[in-house]
Amino acid sequence: MTAALLFDAGLCLLVLVVAFSAVAGRGLFGAIAFFIIYGMLIALAWLRLEGVDVALAEAAIGAGLTGMLLIGAWSMLKQLGVSGLPGGPSVPLRIAAGAVSGLVALALAATVLALPDGREGLSPAVAESLGRSGVDNPVTAVLLNFRAYDTLLESVVLLIALIAVWSLTPRAVWGGVPGLAQHARSDGVLSMFGRLLPPLGLVVAIYLVWAGSSQPGGAFQAGTVLAAVWLLVVMAGLYDEPPASSRNLRLALVAGPGVFLAVGAVGAAFGVFMGIPEGFAKPLILSIEFALTVSIAVTLALLVAGRPRRPA
Amino acid sequence: MSGAGLDSATLFALTGAILIGIGVYGFIVHAHLLRRILAFNVIGSGIFLMFGALGFRGAGNGTDPVPQALIITGIVVALSLTALAVALLVKLAEEEGGATLPEEQPGRGEAE
Numbered sequence: 001m002t003a004a005l006l007f008d009a010g011l012c013l014l015v016l017v018v019a020f021s022a023v024a025g026r027g028l029f030g031a032i033a034f035f036i037i038y039g040m041l042i043a044l045a046w047l048r049l050e051g052v053d054v055a056l057a058e059a060a061i062g063a064g065l066t067g068m069l070l071i072g073a074w075s076m077l078k079q080l081g082v083s084g085l086p087g088g089p090s091v092p093l094r095i096a097a098g099a100v101s102g103l104v105a106l107a108l109a110a111t112v113l114a115l116p117d118g119r120e121g122l123s124p125a126v127a128e129s130l131g132r133s134g135v136d137n138p139v140t141a142v143l144l145n146f147r148a149y150d151t152l153l154e155s156v157v158l159l160i161a162l163i164a165v166w167s168l169t170p171r172a173v174w175g176g177v178p179g180l181a182q183h184a185r186s187d188g189v190l191s192m193f194g195r196l197l198p199p200l201g202l203v204v205a206i207y208l209v210w211a212g213s214s215q216p217g218g219a220f221q222a223g224t225v226l227a228a229v230w231l232l233v234v235m236a237g238l239y240d241e242p243p244a245s246s247r248n249l250r251l252a253l254v255a256g257p258g259v260f261l262a263v264g265a266v267g268a269a270f271g272v273f274m275g276i277p278e279g280f281a282k283p284l285i286l287s288i289e290f291a292l293t294v295s296i297a298v299t300l301a302l303l304v305a306g307r308p309r310r311p312a
Numbered sequence: 313m314s315g316a317g318l319d320s321a322t323l324f325a326l327t328g329a330i331l332i333g334i335g336v337y338g339f340i341v342h343a344h345l346l347r348r349i350l351a352f353n354v355i356g357s358g359i360f361l362m363f364g365a366l367g368f369r370g371a372g373n374g375t376d377p378v379p380q381a382l383i384i385t386g387i388v389v390a391l392s393l394t395a396l397a398v399a400l401l402v403k404l405a406e407e408e409g410g411a412t413l414p415e416e417q418p419g420r421g422e423a424e
Contacts, residue, residue: 008320012327019331023338023351035350042357045324050374051364057384061391073346073398082411089341097340105333112325121367122378138377154385161392165399220384303395
């Protein structure tokens with residue numbers, strides 16, 4: 001018990017030091033590198049809290065994809081010559097910011113310590129209804145059954161974010177190919193991984209969706225794995241991004257929310273809109289999850305690739 | 313793997329509180345917008361850690377599934393926001409030749 005506590009205290013200290021390096025470090029690129037390490041350490045903290053679903057999402061999305069986005073932005077800003085600023089923040093600003101952020105942290109810490117013990121939370125309520133949800137993983141039950149509204153709206157938020165990113169496209173390349181053309185040596189390490197890893201990633205992704213009904217995993221984690229595989233293939237120069245005007249691409253984008261809404265409509269026929277009918281819960285949830293996985297993968301990959309930059 | 317004890321959960325919740333503070337610090341001191349986006353993500357994961365750790369129910373029982381589901385939703389929404397913010401920032405840099413807000417560029421704030 002004390003060994004575990006010691007490990008956790010060390011982990012917390014490491015998380016804080018790395019987070020501070022990511023926020024206050026001098027160079028922009030170094031800060032991003034620290035941020036990715038920070039994401040991995042946070043995933044470790046989630047493992048310690050036995051939130052494996054969150055740990056998977058944090059490692060894949062929080063550290064991996066966010067890190068890729070930041071590195072991509074850094075390289076574009078570097079080409080434009082604005083990846084850094086001359087001189088750091090002034091000392092009075094640092095002192096003022098330190099005081100404000102210190103107060104925020106103190107107030108939050110005091111709130112954490114002031115909470116009463118023996119909080120039940122919602123886990124008894126989830127455990128009670130789990131048998132009727134159609135799945136055994138309580139997190140999946142919450143995401144796709146008890147709070148299906150949230151998840152539907154979340155998949156729509158992803159779609160709207162992509163539309164917003166695309167809306168920054170200049171007229172000349174509207175509906176064109178996202179991102180810049182990638183060149184990699186065909187006998188290089190990147191190309192080799194680009195050919196080697198996709199089959200493995202595909203198997204892992206399908207397993208994550210399927211296992212998500214009874215164990216940690218699910219559409220978001222699996223979708224991120226698929227998106228990462230596709231980004232690797234594009235970076236290795238093996239295939240290029242499809243044009244944003246492609247009809248198949250757009251169908252893949254709306255498939256997840258579409259199937260989700262259709263199941264919601266079936267629920268309406270049984271009495272409650274977005275209520276999953278009890279007898280068919282497992283097949284319905286799995287079909288939503290597989291459709292969502294495809295849409296989430298395509299949306300995440302395109303969000304990271306950025307707006308169209310080349311004509312179709 | 314044996315899970316964390318209840319005291320560890322408090323430790324993680326307090327770490328979340330300090331992470332939020334660190335993120336707020338970075339958000340205030342940096343004028344460069346990419347560093348602000350990074351600080352925003354640190355604030356976000358600090359909030360998630362604090363929220364989740366407060367729902368921890370002891371070793372072997374895991375963390376309350378409702379906060380877990382909300383946090384997974386939050387992680388995805390934070391990524392969507394980051395992607396949009398990065399796209400806006402790159403557009404700003406292309407159009408204006410800078411990665412800071414106009415009022416924070418030296419010598420321009422006073423003119424307005």
